[in-house]
Amino acid sequence: MFTLYYAAHTCALASHIALEDAGAPYSLQRIDFRKTEQQSADYLKINAKGRVPALVTPRGILTETPAILAFIAQSFPAAALAPLDDPFAFAELQAFNNYLCATLHVAHAHRMRGHRWASEASSFADMQRKVPESVGACFDLIERQMLRGPWVMGDTYTIADPYLLTVAQWLEGDGVDPKRIPRVIEHRARMAERPNVKKAIAEELAE
Amino acid sequence: MFTLYYAAHTCALASHIALEDAGAPYSLQRIDFRKTEQQSADYLKINAKGRVPALVTPRGILTETPAILAFIAQSFPAAALAPLDDPFAFAELQAFNNYLCATLHVAHAHRMRGHRWASEASSFADMQRKVPESVGACFDLIERQMLRGPWVMGDTYTIADPYLLTVAQWLEGDGVDPKRIPRVIEHRARMAERPNVKKAIAEELAE
Secondary structure, X not given: OEEEEEOOOOOHHHHHHHHHHHOOOEEEEEOOHHHOHHHOHHHHHHOOOOOOOEEEEOOEXXXXXXXHHHHHHHHOHHHOOOOOOXXXXXXXXXXXXXXXXXXXXXXXXXXXXXXHOOOOHHHHHHHHHHHHHHHHHHHHHHHHHHOOOOEOOEOOOOOHHHHHHHHXXXXXXXXXXXXXXXXXXXXXXXXXXXXXXXXXXXXXXXX | OEEEEEOOOOOHHHHHHHHHHHOOOEEEEEOOHHHOHHHOHHHHHHOOOOOOOEEEEOOEEEEOHHHHHHHHHHHOHHHOOOOOOOHHHHHHHXXXXXXXXXXXXXXXXXXXXXXXXOOOHHHHHHHHHHHHHHHHHHHHHHHHHHOOOOEOOEOOOOOHHXXXXXXXXXXXXXXXXXXXXXXXXHHHXXXXXXXXXXXXXXXHHHO
């Protein structure tokens, strides 16, 4: 039995959907960012980084979306969520997820989390003005070169798909014109029709 | 046979050392950041992101340090560079590497790559002033909670060790006082004595 600590509208949604896809037994624990619960003493015992997601497992606690997604895929091989017996194909999948984590999500975070990397209001405003360009460049690269179609890695659905769906939910808020990335938008729409995705989003918004 | 595209003083060193540790057959291709070769048309065919490292393999090209490190460990299991048969332990290792990639390295990059996320000189200066604090906080967390000792993951050397050594080479330049993180510094010193590390660093500085 796993427990996923998440907050609504965050990258934790990717792990949430992957748990559904895997058929994993799990419960949810919501962290309310409006109350800054991610910085509470209780939550910092779960994840000292003060971030979501965190996945509590019988062996211990895991953090970092790409690591959690790979863990879910490896722990539930029957769900076939990653090419587990092919190190090269697995690495391509991990490279995609790492790009979302370390480049796209980081660019996105400069819209509302500029205090992580600067101190002055003028810098935050400058960062916010840059987000449409920096996040847009990430989606352009995904559109042109990385999203193989119909799924991220090609014919087979993997843990990269819920992760792309998750970050693609932020793009209008980041000022990226959806018209310039029709393949990303088509993937997002198709993902949104999947029952596991609908269930996960409904659960996150219901509480 | 692999080809590692790298630049001196970058995170590509981690993959370089791991290739040595694995006993992998590889050659090196230096990218000169002073000449902006990472943005050249030829290199963008190798890695459209314009970054290093990129690992050319017989199957195709891989990017993103955590993905490359896991690929090396999985491709050369005899080198025992990761707990390949234990999804939870493998995920803990990947979570460590992801933290270096998406949090520590990102904080570090605000010292000299602020143009990725902002446009104005005043913002770059503000970002630079924040780096000792933001990178320092990452190393504090590693010192207190993440570095198990003697190796990152405990008794067994893994692909997390060359990655930590690599980013720890930057900390004085980032304004982090080494005295506050004695365990990280001890790990770095012990890593620097390993023949594979000496060889990799000498190769990168020689060209």
